[in-house]
Amino acid sequence: MTRPWSSIVVTAFAVLLLGVRTPASAFPVDGDQTTLPAKTELNEDAIQRPREVFRSENSGRKSYLVNLGDLAFNSPSILGGVARQAGMSCGTCHVNGAGNAKFFMPKMSTRPGNFDTTGPLFNPKADNQLLDPVRIPSLRGARYLAPYGADGRMPSLRDFVHNVIVNEFAGPEPSPVIVDAIVAYVQDIDFLPNSSLGPTGRLVGRISESERRGEALFSKPFPNDPAMSCAGCHVPSGAFVDHRQHDVGSGGLFKTPTLRNADFNAPYFHDGRFDTYDQVVAHFDKVFDLALSAQDQKDLVAYLTAVGDGMQPYEQDGAGSSLKEINDFASVLATAIPAGDKEIVSLAVDTIGGELRELTERYPDRKNTSVSGGEQERLGARAMLKEVVLMLRRIDIAVGEGRTADAAADYRNYRNLMFAAVPSTLAGAERWSLFNPAVHDRHYGALRQVMQSRNPSR
Amino acid sequence: MSGKRVASSLVMLVSAAGLLQARAAPLDEAAERYRPYMIEGIGSALAGARDLREQVAADDLAGARKAWLSARAGWERSEVFTAGFVPELDALIDAWPNADSGFHAIEARLFGAGRTDVERDTDALVAHLDDLHRKLREMPLTPQGLLDGTVRLAYEVGESKADGGESRISGTSLEDMRNNVAGIDLAYRTIFADALKATDARLADTVTASIDRLTAIVAASDLPHVDVRALRRASEELVVALQAASAKLGLNRPTLEAQSR
Numbered sequence: 218m219t220r221p222w223s224s225i226v227v228t229a230f231a232v233l234l235l236g237v238r239t240p241a242s243a244f245p246v247d248g249d250q251t252t253l254p255a256k257t258e259l260n261e262d263a264i265q266r267p268r269e270v271f272r273s274e275n276s277g278r279k280s281y282l283v284n285l286g287d288l289a290f291n292s293p294s295i296l297g298g299v300a301r302q303a304g305m306s307c308g309t310c311h312v313n314g315a316g317n318a319k320f321f322m323p324k325m326s327t328r329p330g331n332f333d334t335t336g337p338l339f340n341p342k343a344d345n346q347l348l349d350p351v352r353i354p355s356l357r358g359a360r361y362l363a364p365y366g367a368d369g370r371m372p373s374l375r376d377f378v379h380n381v382i383v384n385e386f387a388g389p390e391p392s393p394v395i396v397d398a399i400v401a402y403v404q405d406i407d408f409l410p411n412s413s414l415g416p417t418g419r420l421v422g423r424i425s426e427s428e429r430r431g432e433a434l435f436s437k438p439f440p441n442d443p444a445m446s447c448a449g450c451h452v453p454s455g456a457f458v459d460h461r462q463h464d465v466g467s468g469g470l471f472k473t474p475t476l477r478n479a480d481f482n483a484p485y486f487h488d489g490r491f492d493t494y495d496q497v498v499a500h501f502d503k504v505f506d507l508a509l510s511a512q513d514q515k516d517l518v519a520y521l522t523a524v525g526d527g528m529q530p531y532e533q534d535g536a537g538s539s540l541k542e543i544n545d546f547a548s549v550l551a552t553a554i555p556a557g558d559k560e561i562v563s564l565a566v567d568t569i570g571g572e573l574r575e576l577t578e579r580y581p582d583r584k585n586t587s588v589s590g591g592e593q594e595r596l597g598a599r600a601m602l603k604e605v606v607l608m609l610r611r612i613d614i615a616v617g618e619g620r621t622a623d624a625a626a627d628y629r630n631y632r633n634l635m636f637a638a639v640p641s642t643l644a645g646a647e648r649w650s651l652f653n654p655a656v657h658d659r660h661y662g663a664l665r666q667v668m669q670s671r672n673p674s675r
Numbered sequence: 676m677s678g679k680r681v682a683s684s685l686v687m688l689v690s691a692a693g694l695l696q697a698r699a700a701p702l703d704e705a706a707e708r709y710r711p712y713m714i715e716g717i718g719s720a721l722a723g724a725r726d727l728r729e730q731v732a733a734d735d736l737a738g739a740r741k742a743w744l745s746a747r748a749g750w751e752r753s754e755v756f757t758a759g760f761v762p763e764l765d766a767l768i769d770a771w772p773n774a775d776s777g778f779h780a781i782e783a784r785l786f787g788a789g790r791t792d793v794e795r796d797t798d799a800l801v802a803h804l805d806d807l808h809r810k811l812r813e814m815p816l817t818p819q820g821l822l823d824g825t826v827r828l829a830y831e832v833g834e835s836k837a838d839g840g841e842s843r844i845s846g847t848s849l850e851d852m853r854n855n856v857a858g859i860d861l862a863y864r865t866i867f868a869d870a871l872k873a874t875d876a877r878l879a880d881t882v883t884a885s886i887d888r889l890t891a892i893v894a895a896s897d898l899p900h901v902d903v904r905a906l907r908r909a910s911e912e913l914v915v916a917l918q919a920a921s922a923k924l925g926l927n928r929p930t931l932e933a934q935s936r
Contacts, residue, residue, distance in 0.1 A: 251843075252899040294904060302903055304835055567904060570911070574834060583762065583933065586770050596932040603830060603931040607918070610911035663773035667783050667844065 252303040253322065254338075258329065259309055260319035262661055264654055265531040266538070267315035267481065270357075270407045279405065279545065281552050285561065286402025288546040289395050292568040297387025299339050304571070307381070307399070314406040315355045316482055326350050331489040340387035352489035354474070355482045360404040361456040362475055367487045369462045369472030375400050392560065408456075408477045409527025418453025420523055431520025434513055441506050447517075451476050457524065466504035479525035494518045494525075535652045536643035539576050543569055544635055550612065554624045559616055562624075566613040570606045577602040579651040580643075587660035591649030598646040601639055605631060702818035702924060705866040709821065712861055713756055714811050719749030721804040727781070728797045739793075740785050740845075746800075747778060747847060751854035754831075755824040755862045757807075758933040760814060764807050768800065776800070779842075786845040818866060819926050825862045826917050826929035828855055832889060833910025835903055849898045856889045859913075867924060874923045882920060885913035 251257075273279050279287075291308040293301045300306075310317050310332060318330040325336045331350035335343050351367040364370065365377040378399050382388040415421040420432055436448040450473045451457040457476035464470050471487040485491040491500065498517045502509045509517070532538060546569050553561040580598040581588045588595075608631045615624035643650075651657045723746025730738035750757075750768070757765040767777060774780045776799045784793045832855050836848045863886060872879040888909040895901045921928050 302899060302901075304903065567907070570907065571835075574907075578834075583758075584766050584770050586772065586774050600930065600932040607830075607911060607915055607931075610908075610915055614912065614915065660772070667772050667779070667787070 252299060253305075254324055256321075256323055258319055258321040259305075260312070260317055261309075262651075262657070263312075263319070264534050264652070264657055266534050267313045267355075268409065268529050268532045269313040269315070270409055271405045272407045273405050275407075280401070281549060282398050282401040283405045284402075284545050285394075285549045286398035286400065286405075287542075288549055288565060288568055289391075289399050290402055291546070291572070292564055293571070294564055294567055295382055295388050295391055295395060297340065297389070300386045300388075310353045311356050314357060314403070316353045318353075318483055320353055324348075328484065328489060330484045334381075334385045340385060342387070343384050350489070351487055352484055355478065356403050356406050357478050358408040358456060358475060359406060362458055363460060364472060367471055368469070369460075374403060378403070395564075409481075409530055411477070411524075411526050411528065413523050413526060414477075418455070418457065418524075420520070424523070425519060427516045427519040428523045430513075431516035431518070431523075434509075434517055435520055439505050440508060445505070447501070453524075465501070467500075476521060476524045478527040478530070480522060481527065481530045482525075494521045497521075533652075536576070536579075536640070536647060536650070539572070539579075540635065540640055540643070543572050543576075546572070547631070547635070550628050554612065554616060554621055554628055557616060557619065557621050562616045563613055566609045570609050573602050573606045573609075577606075580646055580649070581651070581656070581660065585660070587663050588649050588656050591646060594646035595649050598643050598650070601634070601642050605634055605639060608634070702866065702870055702926075705870065706816040706818050706821055709862060709865045710811065710816060712865060713753060714808065716749050716753035716858070717804060717808045717811060720746045720753065721749075721801070721808050723747070723749055724797065724801045724804050728794075728801055731791050731793055731797050734791050736785065736789060736791050739791050743778075743781060743785055744845070744847060744850075746804075747842070747845075748850065748854050750778065751851045752858040752861070754828050754855055755858045756816075756821060757824075758827065759820050759824040760816075761807055761810065762933055764803055764810075768803050768807075777803075779844075782842065782845050818924070819929075821862060821866055822917065822921060822924070822926055823929045823933075825859055825867075826914055827931060827933065829859055829889075829910055829913045829917065830931060832856060832859070832893075833907040835907075836898055836901070849893065849895070849901065852893045852901075856886070856893050860886050860890065863917075867920065870924055871920050875920070878916060878920055878923060881916045882913065885909055885916055889913065 271279055271283070273283060289295050290311075291306050293304050293306045296306065310320055316330065320326070320332065321329045322332065322338075325333045325338055325348075327348060327350050331352050333348055333350040335345040335347070335349065337344040354367075359365075359374065363374065364372045365374055371377040371380070375396055379391065379396055382391050382396075413420055413422055413424070420428055424432075434447075435451075435453075436446055439445040450459050450461070450463055452459050458473045460473070462470040462472050467486050467488070467490070469487075474482075479485075483489075483492055485494075485497050486500075491497050495514065495518055498509070498514050498521075501507060502514065507513075546565060549561060549565050552558075553565065577599050580595045580602075582599060583592060583596070608627055612624045612627045612631070615621070615627065647653065649656060651660055723742050723744075727739055727742035727746055730742050757769070769779070770777045771779050773783075776796050778800065781793045781796050781800065784790050784796075832852055836852070842848045842851055863882065868879060868883070871882065889906070892902055892906045892909060918928055
């Protein structure tokens with residue numbers, strides 16, 4: 218569904234995605250006729266997706282501005298030629314506001330999970346002639362994490378968003394409301410709750426001895442510079458950041474990254490050079506001469522793992538979660554249609570229509586060899602999703618012609634379908650869809666097999 | 676409901692049905708005018724498949740690839756009717772992604788592995804296309820079925836091929852789209868254009884303009900230069916216009932999936 222952007226936070230610490238079910242191997246872009254380099258991996262076939270938590274939903278609901286920002290964030294339309302053509306959006310890299318550890322693009326990445334925002338592909342005018350990718354960061358808790366950019370060069374999130382759209386991805390000058398909306402959306406993405414962390418950033422509850430020792434080590438002054446400690450930069454009471462840049466022996470000054478939810482933010486460091494906390498701790502031990510014992514290192518890793526945890530970090534991709542996101546996007550039409558706002562209506566129709574078309578393809582058609590059975594259910598699901606795509610297009614046409622009453626009537630019908638008939642039809646077809654892990658693996662396994670016939674050496 | 680009201684309702688129903696029939700009759704004749712084009716399209720695919728069989732027998736990879744492309748072009752122009760009228764043959768001929776037989780099975784060997792050991796698959800393809808070619812002469816054609824197929828294909832053309840599309844191994848996804856649009860254009864002009872012009876000239880202009888836009892978009896130099904946003908918009912606008920046209924033509928609203936009526 219969704220697509221690249223850039224880097225807001227750099228990382229110094231975190232862990233691998235343990236226990237997460239992913240396909241045997243992901244499915245890359247291939248062929249001679251693609252906009253993106255062959256072997257690009259967007260990880261769009263992932264069956265587990267990061268869970269997104271919104272601050273505004275703790276006690277109320279997301280505003281129009283937040284939903285509009287989420288919509289724009291997931292819209293290829295706001296980016297420039299190559300990204301738009303490839304169907305990429307901010308959400309391609311920042312999946313549900315988190316990172317994308319499997320993202321890889323030849324010529325723009327040096328390893329999965331990083332991306333060169335000043336590379337040659339998306340905006341040749343911004344190409345610095347260096348392959349210097351930065352880790353794709355999670356945006357969870359971004360409102361606490363200024364300044365922005367891996368090197369912390371931008372104090373303003375608004376300026377950062379504008380720069381990503383216009384300079385890094387060669388998009389057209391965005392309207393102020395779109396930039397405001399994206400900022401509102403990013404600022405609404407919360408950290409996942411972590412019951413092991415107290416309000417001051419201390420570990421609470423049932424803490425292991427190793428974690429307790431690690432917490433003490435974290436605040437212990439460095440042997441060769443008593444003014445320094447891990448906690449001196451990763452301030453526990455302040456989201457584990459100090460809003461400053463430091464040279465930690467990785468090749469320059471980089472912003473202190475948060476440790477909150479960092480278990481799910483690998484790879485680590487500004488360029489994603491490390492896969493695990495063990496490697497990160499070993500690096501600091503070496504660069505700052507910390508003389509850590511093997512047990513000390515284990516204790517620090519245990520502490521970081523406890524701090525970096527989060528409740529239910531992933532959710533199974535399914536029709537329910539897709540429809541919830543689509544319905545949130547579509548809610549902007551309730552405001553934009555009566556206002557006759559052609560720009561927002563078109564943006565919504567194009568983006569939601571794209572999402573619905575992708576959802577349609579999760580229900581294989583008759584000619585797909587990967588699934589048998591449930592043909593009528595699959596065809597019913599496909600037909601209904603196509604029908605709602607066309608209802609949206611009729612809304613776009615009507616608003617474009619100034620017929621807002623017709624558009625409003627179509628929108629009411631659309632909402633009725635999306636909240637009743639569509640969910641039940643999709644639920645009835647789910648077992649034959651790509652949301653079923655067995656069907657999913659057969660389908661992508663088959664595609665991989667076909668592509669391997671083209672590249673038998675792989 | 677009283678007997679009188681039932682009778683008057685029935686009279687209205689019969690009148691409406693008669694009206695639909697009266698409107699549909701010229702469309703039936705137009706559908707028959709389309710039959711030679713169907714036969715020609717599948718005939719072209721069949722000729723390509725037979726040529727492919729000869730090239731494969733001669734172990735000529737370049738010739739086999741050329742013949743496959745020729746067969747494929749005829750098939751793609753015919754997709755207006757294949758899914759709706761001959762779904763079983765359609766599934767055998769065009770199964771995807773890792774089919775045991777059909778175009779894509781052969782494509783993977785010829786264009787992927789660079790091998791010509793596809794005799795069995797080519798024989799099966801020739802047999803299926805031959806079977807279809809013969810059936811086309813006698814197959815009952817309905818304007819409704821042909822409108823359904825035209826609409827389904829118009830929607831399908833708007834799907835993103837950013838990942839390389841269905842024919843990513845042979846790299847012919849853009850050519851597939853061009854042939855699809857040509858097939859839509861031919862079916863619309865041959866069967867529906869005159870009737871729609873007579874009942875709603877403005878709507879007929881909208882349909883024609885949408886087809887022209889699609890034609891211009893897929894005339895791009897290569898797949899990466901196809902404006903995907905404009906393509907999808909034009910595809911959906913065409914479907915919306917054809918849905919509106921169905922009522923004007925005395926037909927039912929088109930289905931969006933084969934066999935879902």
